Amino acid sequence: MNIGARFKAVAAAALLGLLLLGGCAPKGEQTIEIRLGEVARTVFYAPQYVALSQGMFAQEGLNVQLATIPGGDKTMTALLSNQADIALIGAETSIYVYQQGAEDPIINFAQLTQTDGTFLFARQTQASFDWEKLKGQNFLGQRKGGMPQMSLEFALRKHGIDPHKDLKLIQNIDFANVASAFGSGTGDYVQLFEPQASIFEKEGRGRVVASIGVESGELPYTVYMAKRSYLNENGEAVQKFTKAVYWAQQWIATHSPEQIAEAIMPYFKDTDLAVLTSSVKRYKEQGTYALNPMIEEKEWKNLQDVMTSAGELKSPVALNQLVNRSFAEKAIAAGSLGNADQPAKAGTNGAADTGVDAGGSP
Template sequence: MGRIALLTCLAIGTAATSATEASAQSAPEQPKIHLAAAGVGFPYLPFVIASSRGYFRQQGLDVEIGVYSGGAKALQALLGGSADIVAGAYSNTITMAVNGQKIVSFVTQAVCPGFVFGVTRASHDKIKSYADLKGKRIGVSSPGSSFHMGVNYLLSRAGLKPDDVSIIGVGSSSGAIAAARSGQVDALMTNDPVATVLQDSGDLFPLAMMRNVKETQATLGGNYPEASIYATEKFIAKNPRTIQAIATAMVAAEKWIAQATPQQIADAVPPQYAIADKAVFVKAYSNMHQCLSQDGLMAQDAPKTVRSVLAAFDPAVAAANVDLTTTYDNSYVLRADKR
């Protein structure tokens, strides 16, 4: 009996040791993560939910979120070393590739931009088409952001150049609302819930909407993913378990969003990220929810559309030979379902 008891204890000890070693082998290499967010508009809801509902914590991550006034500044934080990952526009991976910087998107948050481009109340009678924008002031989250790139593309459709207008950085939340209502800008590229707030108050009159796949294809010529989670190729290669943990948490958040009611989602957004009251949030979410990814995957044809949009106004992108398959990696979200 004593020998049986000893063997049993040894077996239990061996199993416990194996479990501990297995846990260590799957634990994130870098559990403390600094995430730079380009904003907290609806295309970025998945990372907000992954944080608020504890999906990051469940994967052994402690994610510190810094919200910036636009994608260009969030990207600067990554390149400057103060952020590990970015919740920002997928298009940045292409523009950086043109400049020799290897940035890789590994989770898609929004399969369409959710953009609304409109004319403000003060200029409503003066601007009826893209061509009328020449010489006007256009608000974007920040110069160089995906909002700015979207404006440049719409200008190109009217034969205008980027320097035919004045670009003003107004942020992507309360600052954008104030700029539109005060007459600081003649037109504004924004997303929800800001767009819904301004439309409902009669302060924004849309010229283009990209709140679903059909509208996006009509405006931009194809599938156009907007928000993603990206990092440098070097960071991903060095921290594969960390990247996997982030992807798994993000996919869990996206799946929860897909089955939740608008009210449940509104209730799950922390007060510091709420840029509209819950009634407005629910309406705005209903306006653009089709843009949110449900699985984190990058569609195979989508990167080509993004490059075409960028090339329409950026000669450097048009001339560059970028291997688009190096700008994204679906393998982490594909493995998320198996964990």
């Protein structure tokens, strides 16, 4: 980005921040604190960081305390043990808890991403990529039953590859250490989120050869969820939270990768701005970011198809069993950013599919 363009982006972000902060809850109104646990720190969650950095949660009178808890199982444990009020995690985890007969089930109420956020990364530079090249190779995989691994297996089977027979699959490395293990020389292929994929490309450690998000299709990949009891007892706070998320999703849809990178920079202080920008661009181009928080029926079905393919779904779970769409419906109906024209969800080509339902953790 040239200096002039960067200055304009910073100025625009600063101005919006002032406008938002100027519209914060009235003086004397008590701020509501929400403990939010995210499963990873990744550009994949850019709308969340926009909601934080641009004051969208603050305008709703929310004090969101963010904690990164690597690994879907660990983030769910934090939610179940009341160490977090809301979790940003893969929707499949709520199904696992439900399958175990939870008395206070985990309910999904707002979708943040609508595709898988990992990219297939090859250590050796290739003139062209063919899925057949994976056969017999050492593949540094993810946790069994986690969305990255299940989405990978779903994509592989589409291309006639049995992940457990055709690959030398390595699954004994903790989620938080997968990238560093690959960087240290383990594996020929790996799945990486952004910005790690762009960082490794810049360092000459290999290159991205395919998008697992494009291959596995649209699904509620990363969703805000909470205990049913929390939603019942804190409905107003959850509604405010969902409204801020929707606001951020609209902001993402109408701003450039450069502007988004500037806005989320506080959450990636050790990452080069150019790397952040290329990471955001990758996700925007494939329609990864959901443009509203609604979880659609067909996305829920695709999620369960992916789980079934991986052998992780005991029996189908109806959408209304584990999804509360009322918060998203009210947020969309109320609108955000003073814009009466509500955007449609993005398709996987990155363009808005007006009038068409479309839809996206470790």
